[in-house]
Amino acid sequence: MVNPFDIPDEEKAARMAAKRTARLRAREGLFADFVEPVTAEQIQEAARRHRERFEATCRTLQARGEHFRTLLSSLVNSEELTALDERRAQLPDGPEYHADFWRRELERRR
Secondary structure: OOOOOOOOOHHHHHHHHHHHHHHHHHHHHHHHHHOOOOOHHHHHHHHHHHHHHHHHHHHHHHHHHHHHHHHHHOOOOHHHHHHHHHHHHOOOOOHHHHHHHHHHHHHHHO
C-alpha cells in the first residue's frame, strides 16, 4: 500500500508551523505571549512519526491476515482455500481488507 502521508519540505513545514503557532496564540488570548512557537522541524518530525506509525500498522495488518489465512488453511481443503483466495482477490488491495477478510472467514468456520 502506498503511504499517503508525505513529509513536508522545509518551506511548507515553515508555513504550517507559522499557521499552527498563530492558531495556538489566538486560542490563548491574554496568554498568547507564553505560547512556544512551533518550528518547521517539529512539523516534519510529527509527519515522519505519523508516516512510520502508518507503515507499522500496515505491516501488522498484513502479518495478521497471513496468520489468519494459515490458521484457516488447516481447517479447509485446498479447493476451498483456492476459492477463498479468488474471493479475496476481488476485494480492494490493502492490508486492512486482507486481515479482515481472513479473520471473518476463520470466525465463520470455528
